[in-house]
Amino acid sequence: MSTELLARLRKVVSADRLLTDPQALAAYSHDDAEWADFVPPLAVVRAASTEEVAAVVLIAASTGVRIVPRGAGTGLSGGANAVADSVVLTLELMTEILEINPDERYVRVQAGILNDSLRRAVAVQGLWYPPDPASYKISTIGGNIATNAGGLCCVKYGVTRDYVLGLKVVLADGAVVDLGRRTAKGVAGYDLTALLVGSEGTLGIVTEATLKLLPLAGRENRAVAGYFADLVDAGNAVAAVSRAGIIPAALELVDRTCLQAVDDWQQLGLSQEGGVLLLASVDEPGTRGEELTEELHAIFTAAGATKAERSLSAEHAEELFLARRLAYPALERLGPVLTEDVCVPRTAVPEMLRRIEDTARRFNTKIANIAHAGDGNLHPLIIAPVDDDGAKSRAKDAFDQIVADALELGGTTTGEHGVGLLKLPGMLAEFSPRVIALHRSVKAALDPQGVLNPGKAFPA
Amino acid sequence: MSTELLARLRKVVSADRLLTDPQALAAYSHDDAEWADFVPPLAVVRAASTEEVAAVVLIAASTGVRIVPRGAGTGLSGGANAVADSVVLTLELMTEILEINPDERYVRVQAGILNDSLRRAVAVQGLWYPPDPASYKISTIGGNIATNAGGLCCVKYGVTRDYVLGLKVVLADGAVVDLGRRTAKGVAGYDLTALLVGSEGTLGIVTEATLKLLPLAGRENRAVAGYFADLVDAGNAVAAVSRAGIIPAALELVDRTCLQAVDDWQQLGLSQEGGVLLLASVDEPGTRGEELTEELHAIFTAAGATKAERSLSAEHAEELFLARRLAYPALERLGPVLTEDVCVPRTAVPEMLRRIEDTARRFNTKIANIAHAGDGNLHPLIIAPVDDDGAKSRAKDAFDQIVADALELGGTTTGEHGVGLLKLPGMLAEFSPRVIALHRSVKAALDPQGVLNPGKAFPA
Numbered sequence: 001m002s003t004e005l006l007a008r009l010r011k012v013v014s015a016d017r018l019l020t021d022p023q024a025l026a027a028y029s030h031d032d033a034e035w036a037d038f039v040p041p042l043a044v045v046r047a048a049s050t051e052e053v054a055a056v057v058l059i060a061a062s063t064g065v066r067i068v069p070r071g072a073g074t075g076l077s078g079g080a081n082a083v084a085d086s087v088v089l090t091l092e093l094m095t096e097i098l099e100i101n102p103d104e105r106y107v108r109v110q111a112g113i114l115n116d117s118l119r120r121a122v123a124v125q126g127l128w129y130p131p132d133p134a135s136y137k138i139s140t141i142g143g144n145i146a147t148n149a150g151g152l153c154c155v156k157y158g159v160t161r162d163y164v165l166g167l168k169v170v171l172a173d174g175a176v177v178d179l180g181r182r183t184a185k186g187v188a189g190y191d192l193t194a195l196l197v198g199s200e201g202t203l204g205i206v207t208e209a210t211l212k213l214l215p216l217a218g219r220e221n222r223a224v225a226g227y228f229a230d231l232v233d234a235g236n237a238v239a240a241v242s243r244a245g246i247i248p249a250a251l252e253l254v255d256r257t258c259l260q261a262v263d264d265w266q267q268l269g270l271s272q273e274g275g276v277l278l279l280a281s282v283d284e285p286g287t288r289g290e291e292l293t294e295e296l297h298a299i300f301t302a303a304g305a306t307k308a309e310r311s312l313s314a315e316h317a318e319e320l321f322l323a324r325r326l327a328y329p330a331l332e333r334l335g336p337v338l339t340e341d342v343c344v345p346r347t348a349v350p351e352m353l354r355r356i357e358d359t360a361r362r363f364n365t366k367i368a369n370i371a372h373a374g375d376g377n378l379h380p381l382i383i384a385p386v387d388d389d390g391a392k393s394r395a396k397d398a399f400d401q402i403v404a405d406a407l408e409l410g411g412t413t414t415g416e417h418g419v420g421l422l423k424l425p426g427m428l429a430e431f432s433p434r435v436i437a438l439h440r441s442v443k444a445a446l447d448p449q450g451v452l453n454p455g456k457a458f459p460a
Numbered sequence: 461m462s463t464e465l466l467a468r469l470r471k472v473v474s475a476d477r478l479l480t481d482p483q484a485l486a487a488y489s490h491d492d493a494e495w496a497d498f499v500p501p502l503a504v505v506r507a508a509s510t511e512e513v514a515a516v517v518l519i520a521a522s523t524g525v526r527i528v529p530r531g532a533g534t535g536l537s538g539g540a541n542a543v544a545d546s547v548v549l550t551l552e553l554m555t556e557i558l559e560i561n562p563d564e565r566y567v568r569v570q571a572g573i574l575n576d577s578l579r580r581a582v583a584v585q586g587l588w589y590p591p592d593p594a595s596y597k598i599s600t601i602g603g604n605i606a607t608n609a610g611g612l613c614c615v616k617y618g619v620t621r622d623y624v625l626g627l628k629v630v631l632a633d634g635a636v637v638d639l640g641r642r643t644a645k646g647v648a649g650y651d652l653t654a655l656l657v658g659s660e661g662t663l664g665i666v667t668e669a670t671l672k673l674l675p676l677a678g679r680e681n682r683a684v685a686g687y688f689a690d691l692v693d694a695g696n697a698v699a700a701v702s703r704a705g706i707i708p709a710a711l712e713l714v715d716r717t718c719l720q721a722v723d724d725w726q727q728l729g730l731s732q733e734g735g736v737l738l739l740a741s742v743d744e745p746g747t748r749g750e751e752l753t754e755e756l757h758a759i760f761t762a763a764g765a766t767k768a769e770r771s772l773s774a775e776h777a778e779e780l781f782l783a784r785r786l787a788y789p790a791l792e793r794l795g796p797v798l799t800e801d802v803c804v805p806r807t808a809v810p811e812m813l814r815r816i817e818d819t820a821r822r823f824n825t826k827i828a829n830i831a832h833a834g835d836g837n838l839h840p841l842i843i844a845p846v847d848d849d850g851a852k853s854r855a856k857d858a859f860d861q862i863v864a865d866a867l868e869l870g871g872t873t874t875g876e877h878g879v880g881l882l883k884l885p886g887m888l889a890e891f892s893p894r895v896i897a898l899h900r901s902v903k904a905a906l907d908p909q910g911v912l913n914p915g916k917a918f919p920a
Contacts, residue, residue: 103702103807126705148647159645161654162622177895183803184835185619186872187608187658188879188887189918190899194621194654198647215705242563245586245675288748343643347563375644412646419648427648435637438906439650445905446898458649 002042005063005087009043012055017093019044028088029081031070035338035396036078036421041068041088048093050168050176050207056089057205058174061451068453069201071112071140075147076339077420079200079456091142094207097121105213106165106182111142111206118211127213130157133416134328145206148198150416152250155374156283157214159416161197168208169196172447182210195442200418200457203446219283222293223317226300226308227274231255231357234276235350237303238373241280242346244299246292249283251374252324255353258368258381261330262323270323274306278373279321324370331368331381338395340380341423342406343415349376355405356380363398365391377415378406400425419457428459462502465523465547469503472515477553479504488548489541491530495798495856496538496881501528501548508553510628510636510667516549517665518634521911528913529661531572531600535607536799537880539660539916551602554667557581565673566625566642571602571666578671587673590617593876594788605666608658610876612710615834616743617674619876621657628668629656632907642670655902660878660917663906679743682753683777686760686768687734691715691817694736695810697763698833701740702806704759706752709743711834712784715813718828718841721790722783730783734766738833739781784830791828791841798855800840801883802866803875809836815865816840823858825851837875838866860885879917888919 009018019025020043030038042065047053060067068088070080082088094112101107102125109118115136119129132151133139139149145167150159166180180186180193196204228234234253241251259271270277278300282292293310300308311317331337344352353369356378360367371378382398384391403413403426413419413426428436439458443450454460469478479485480503490498502525507513520527528548530540542548554572561567562585569578575596579589592611593599599609605627610619626640640646640653656664688694694713701711719731730737738760742752753770760768771777791797804812813829816838820827831838842858844851863873863886873879873886888896899918903910914920 103699104805105702148651150645150647154645158618158622159647161651162618171894171898175894177892177898179895181803181872182870183805183837183872183875185610185614185803185832185837185875187610187619187876188872188874188883188890189895190663190902191608191621191654191658192895192898192902194651195902198651203650215707217705239563242565245677247675284744284748286748286751288744288746291746343641343645345564345643372645377643377645410642412641412643412648414648415643415645416647423648430648432637434631434635435639435649435652438631438637438652441905442650442652442655442902445901 005042005059005065008059008063009045009056012059013045013052017046017048019046028090031073031075031078031080033076033078033081033420033422034336036081038081039084041082041086044088044090046090046093050170053089053170053205053207054174054176056087057170057172057451060087061173061449066454067451069205071143072114072138074135074139075143075420076341076417077414077422079147079418079420081421083455089205091207092140098208100125100127102127104182106210107213108208108210109141110208111145112140115139115141115144122213123216126216128216129163129211129213131160131163141209142206145197145209146200147418150377152252152372155251155372156247156249161194163212164193164197164209165212166210167193167196167206169204169206171204172449172451180210198418200420201453202443202457203452205452218285220285220289221314221317222282222289223311223320224280224293224296224300224308225320226278226305228276228278228305230275231350231353233304234278237278237300237305238349239347240299240303241296244295246295248280248296248374250279250281252279253369253371253373254279254323254327255369257366258327258331258370259323261334261368262326265330265333266326277323279324281317281321327370331383335383335385338382338384338399340378340382340399340402341414341417342402342411343375343377344406344409344411346376348409348411349373349378352378352406352409356402359398359401363394363401365394365398367398376411404429421456424459465502465519465525468519468523469505469516472519473505473512477506477508479506488550491533491535491538491540493536493538493541493880493882494796496541498541499544501542501546504548504550506550506553510630513549513630513665513667514634514636516547517630517632517911520547521633521909526914527911529665531603532574532598534595534599535603535880536801536877537874537882539607539878539880541881543915549665551667552600558668560585562587564642566670567673568668568670569601570668571605572600575599575601575604582673583676586676588676589623589671589673591620591623601669602666605657605669606660607878610837612712612832615711615832616707616709621654623672624653624657624669625672626670627653627656627666629664629666631664632909632911640670658878660880661913662903662917663912665912678745680745680749681774681777682742682749683771683780684740684753684756684760684768685780686738686765688736688738688765690735691810691813693764694738697738697760697765698809699807700759700763701756704755706755708740708756708834710739710741712739713829713831713833714739714783714787715829717826718787718791718830719783721794721828722786725790725793726786737783739784741777741781787830791843795843795845798842798844798859800838800842800859800862801874801877802862802871803835803837804866804869804871806836808869808871809833809838812838812866812869816862819858819861823854823861825854825858827858836871864889881916884919
């Protein structure tokens with residue numbers, strides 16, 4: 001299989017973009033979810049165009065090989081981990097901006113462009129692409145689309161799907177189709193665009209996207225930081241914000257373990273201020289922004305904040321969010337991180353965090369919590385020391401327990417990272433057998449041979 | 461077929477909700493798109509529960525009968541028109557509100573509830589359901605979901621799909637599934653919820669929906685009205701609003717023919733003020749709202765408005781929109797209205813309106829224009845006098861010409877009404893054969909026997 005495959009690939013892909021050396025195969029064999037299974041692929045193709053993607057898919061389909069598409073490989077669920085007899089097809093070289101249209105407020109890009117590059121390019125023309133996964137500096141738009149990535153501001157501005165107007169897609173037999181539209185509205189036919197978003201490369205390979213933009217103007221950045229003694233007080237503050245009818249541009253929670261890890265690294269003294277840090281940002285301009293910031297400050301104080309602080313400038317607002325930005329890298333210094341992504345009803349956040357504390361104790365494992373508290377999306381970060389197989393096994397058990405608890409509280413197994421491989425058991429527990437069967441039917445309709453990223457996104 | 465069918469239906473549906481008399485069959489044989497084909501159904505079932513819907517679908521599937529689901533029958537594309545050998549299954553009696561959850565900001569309802577009833581019920585708890593199709597007082601949430609209904613405020617707040625978190629659906633074999641979630645975020649598996657939204661009852665019958673809500677608080681209603689000499693000036697004003705980075709809560713255009721029809725009916729003297737009326741609404745509160753209203757007023761004036769007016773109170777803002785609300789009923793007084801629904805790029809609105817004027821002349825037919833100018837969604841209303849077959853035929857030709865022009869300008873055949881039957885040719889022209897084939901594959905995957913609303917939503 002491998003010899004014929006490589007001979008045919010060489011005819012359509014130039015040698016410098018067809019990788020077969022063991023180091024390259026290893027480097028492209030998994031995304032950031034090393035905890036999930038992977039094997040080295042047969043080859044790696046660094047595609048340069050939609051036509052090339054189509055040609056490679058056609059070759060795979062006719063030689064019985066599977067395609068594992070990927071962008072920057074920053075996924076956290078194993079969606080881009082290589083499977084047996086697969087070619088990893090990376091779109092990281094396809095980074096072109098094809099059109100920025102300020103009048104219609106959309107941008108057309110190739111899928112391999114980094115979220116941040118897109119963001120900067122449209123900002124020059126006074127436009128804003130809201131979806132801001134924490135990985136925005138290193139993740140591609142194609143990857144964001146494949147996982148329907150969320151982020152911090154999605155509590156107010158929605159997720160990736162809400163900004164995808166149209167897609168160019170390579171189907172499982174190598175055909176190229178244009179889905180969706182460029183107009184602001186449109187309901188012609190099934191929403192195949194929305195079906196493709198979040199399908200993790202199992203139904204088609206997105207090579208280009210038309211993305212809706214918002215005006216950059218009319219927004220100002222303000223922030224409120226509140227330290228709380230414990231999760232219950234912080235949880236009450238979150239509930240009170242919701243009850244006041246305020247939708248902040250972000251509402252993030254950083255727990256004691258994170259604060260401690262940041263302090264151990266950067267000596268900011270954050271963990272002395274309180275046990276839990278709640279960060280809200282407001283982007284309404286002028287007096288309206290001032291009012292909302294005041295209101296949030298008052299709510300934090302009334303909920304028992306041991307300290308509450310308003311930003312005095314846009315720079316200060318950025319500074320207040322420093323602990324949030326440093327938390328993940330600070331924790332990664334402690335050992336491999338297994339990242340959770342459950343989402344629970346907003347009001348269940350304190351109970352869920354309490355259960356996570358229990359789970360950490362019960363399984364004798366270290367768990368830090370970053371949470372998009374405003375929408376109930378929690379990222380418990382389970383840390384196992386390097387080369388400690390026992391700890392690794394206990395981390396996996398804790399991971400399963402957290403999913404089970406989230407489902408029991410009316411939540412979902414994945415809020416924004418995707419199912420990939422790590423969340424297959426969670427998805428099986430979340431949906432009825434018939435809903436899982438519907439996934440199989442849709443997959444069979446679009447990819448009858450199972451060429452595209454088999455075994456991902458839903459339990460086969 | 462009919463005898464066995466009725467005998468079996470009588471076992472699961474009580475007699476008062478199983479209609480077979482010719483008058484009832486005629487009344488339920490079509491929606492508001494009488495221009496499209498329809499035949500009387502074999503029977504009408506006014507379903508009372510999800511279980512009953514499931515039982516009826518199962519009977520249909522096993523007797524070779526088709527199901528045409530419907531809500532209030534206010535559709536404008538023929539999506540609910542009865543087909544041969546069909547049972548019309550109306551959900552209009554299923555109007556219950558199952559849960560209003562202010563903390564999580566969602567509502568769970570049965571599909572037959574009117575948009576307006578839902579809107580009022582959640583308002584009592586300080587919550588707001590944004591999607592506001594012009595039919596909101598008479599259309600059901602189930603119908604809104606089936607067509608992915610838009611409305612006036614969707615230019616700022618999005619369409620129905622953006623508010624559907626989860627669905628209870630009866631599948632083509634009578635199985636009942638729960639799709640989606642109740643949490644604010646979630647990406648587990650394919651977005652089957654989004655696939656069902658806008659699928660016009662061809663993939664499943666939505667019996668319950670969980671809908672995301674926004675806080676009612678923090679919004680104030682202001683409006684700006686501008687009269688323009690012609691479409692070019694009004695079009696320039698729309699483009700200038702977009703370029704200023706302002707997204708109004710609504711931006712509506714009402715043309716001379718509409719203004720004249722309103723005047724002929726209500727003697728408001730609107731048509732004396734100018735040729736085209738542009739209406740913008742702003743919902744930011746306080747000084748921010750004042751500022752934006754001023755800015756819009758200045759933009760309208762700079763674009764050459766012959767008269768521009770700001771609202772002085774919320775009531776006055778409502779009054780300024782009176783012409784928009786009266787336009788459709790005023791036109792219906794002139795004869796049967798064939799309603800268009802093309803959507804073009806914002807900047808193409810003036811050119812599209814110019815072409816529509818040409819079309820009216822060329823086909824010797826009366827066409828009035830209401831447009832959601834802010835998102836390029838136009839509703840040319842083609843009016844044919846009663847019992848004038850020649851006029852009716854010319855109206856249909858004009859309808860086709862408008863779709864052709866919209867596609868040529870980079871638009872879509874339907875912005876918010878759905879494909880139904882009337883837009884099948886438009887959809888065929890808009891998408892490639894392979895994209896149409898994808899629709900067929902998805903339909904075959906979910907409804908292999910073709911039980912649910914066959915022949916609608918995409919060309920078979």
